[in-house]
Amino acid sequence: MIHPFFEREARAHVEGAFTAHELGLASRNVALPLEALRYDLTPAGLHYTLSHFDILALDQASFRLRVGGRVAKAVELSMAQLRELPSKTLSVTMECAGNGRAGMSPRYPSMPWIEGAVGTAQWTGVALKHVLQLAGVGAQAKEIAFLGADRGFDSGVEHEFGRSLTVQEALRDEVLLAWEMNGQPLLPQHGAPLRLVVPGWYGMASVKWLSRIEVLERAFDGFQQVVGYHYRKRRGEPGVPITHMKVRALMVPPGIPDWYTRRRLIERGASEVMGRAWTGNGAAVRRVEFAVDGAWRETELERPAGRFAWQRWRCAWDALPGEHELACRATDERGDTQPMAPDWNTTGMGNNAVQSVQVTVR
Ligand SMILES: Nc1nc2c(c(=O)[nH]1)N[C@H]1C(S)=C(S)[C@@H](COP(=O)(O)O)O[C@H]1N2
Numbered sequence: 279m280i281h282p283f284f285e286r287e288a289r290a291h292v293e294g295a296f297t298a299h300e301l302g303l304a305s306r307n308v309a310l311p312l313e314a315l316r317y318d319l320t321p322a323g324l325h326y327t328l329s330h331f332d333i334l335a336l337d338q339a340s341f342r343l344r345v346g347g348r349v350a351k352a353v354e355l356s357m358a359q360l361r362e363l364p365s366k367t368l369s370v371t372m373e374c375a376g377n378g379r380a381g382m383s384p385r386y387p388s389m390p391w392i393e394g395a396v397g398t399a400q401w402t403g404v405a406l407k408h409v410l411q412l413a414g415v416g417a418q419a420k421e422i423a424f425l426g427a428d429r430g431f432d433s434g435v436e437h438e439f440g441r442s443l444t445v446q447e448a449l450r451d452e453v454l455l456a457w458e459m460n461g462q463p464l465l466p467q468h469g470a471p472l473r474l475v476v477p478g479w480y481g482m483a484s485v486k487w488l489s490r491i492e493v494l495e496r497a498f499d500g501f502q503q504v505v506g507y508h509y510r511k512r513r514g515e516p517g518v519p520i521t522h523m524k525v526r527a528l529m530v531p532p533g534i535p536d537w538y539t540r541r542r543l544i545e546r547g548a549s550e551v552m553g554r555a556w557t558g559n560g561a562a563v564r565r566v567e568f569a570v571d572g573a574w575r576e577t578e579l580e581r582p583a584g585r586f587a588w589q590r591w592r593c594a595w596d597a598l599p600g601e602h603e604l605a606c607r608a609t610d611e612r613g614d615t616q617p618m619a620p621d622w623n624t625t626g627m628g629n630n631a632v633q634s635v636q637v638t639v640r
């Protein structure tokens with residue numbers, strides 16, 4: 279066997295039983311428990327988290343953000359200097375691009391998310407554009423790369439977690455360098471002391487433990503940019519880069535659960551089902567439908583707390599005794615909606631298939 283650090287062969291897909299490696303990742307990287315969809319703002323301890331390598335313990339006092347590359351003047355900023363810049367707070371729904379991976383078969387061996395890799399937090403920080411203005415982005419600049427301080431291997435390649443945005447995307451007002459989440463200092467697992475937050479995009483764009491910004495005259499060629507995060511039907515094909523979140527709705531599974539199987543039991547009669555819906559790319563969710571045993575009906579959809587935050591929906595349901603399958607489906611302003619079955623791709627990305635919940639009504 280080739281040593282895993284130098285293993286460049288793609289990991290073989292798996293079917294059926296979950297592997298010990300998947301269990302290991304699933305217990306490090308936690309999902310939002312779906313009942314926590316009740317909160318407009320996800321308490322930090324219930325927000326999902328995904329870290330590829332180790333969760334770092336960076337020292338706030340000696341921390342410096344370095345901005346270099348094709349800039350007029352390279353700068354280094356301490357946390358104290360960053361806090362002196364004009365700050366703002368945005369409510370942002372963030373979802374991992376791998377959310378729903380466990381529902382694709384055969385399965386890519388990685389973090390086996392079921393459906394809870396999502397959360398909404400208030401992020402406070404400085405708009406990235408202010409920091410870029412301090413350094414002065416050169417006219418030839420094409421992309422801006424964001425490098426985390428965390429380092430490790432994937433598919434035989436050693437790298438620091440890094441992602442890039444085009445200059446145009448990076449200068450958008452809503453792209454933040456954040457040091458607070460829900461009014462509290464960032465927790466270590468969410469990237470303390472500083473992270474990027476790119477509203478509307480899947481989570482991988484929001485680089486944690488952000489330590490270096492490089493202005494480039496070429497496209498960034500980091501592993502997480504060129505190898506990772508593409509929709510590919512076949513291995514080795516160039517594929518389509520993953521950017522914004524797809525439209526999606528989730529419901530709080532109603533009733534009470536069985537501890538082990540999570541099957542739900544509900545009392546008969548009038549009840550209300552609720553959940554959240556979101557989409558990326560600046561659009562809003564236009565409608566959410568709810569289905570009992572395949573019969574779809576409209577729900578009541580609330581306005582979002584901000585342009586980048588999920589929207590609450592609810593629906594009255596007169597629960598009749600028996601076994602039922604509940605489902606929900608969102609459609610956004612662009613007319614994009616959710617498929618009934620996952621759209622399979624090699625690394626199990628962007629699965630926004632309709633959620634379905636089995637319930638027993640007593
Ligand atoms: N430095 C660094 N940034 C990172 C990651 C990482 O592993 N390292 N994971 C990314 C991915 S894949 C996601 S989904 C989000 C998760 O952010 P959260 O843990 O705060 O929810 O962080 C992104 N930023």
Ligand SMILES: [Mo]
Nearest residue numbers: 374375481482
């Ligand atoms: Mo992710």
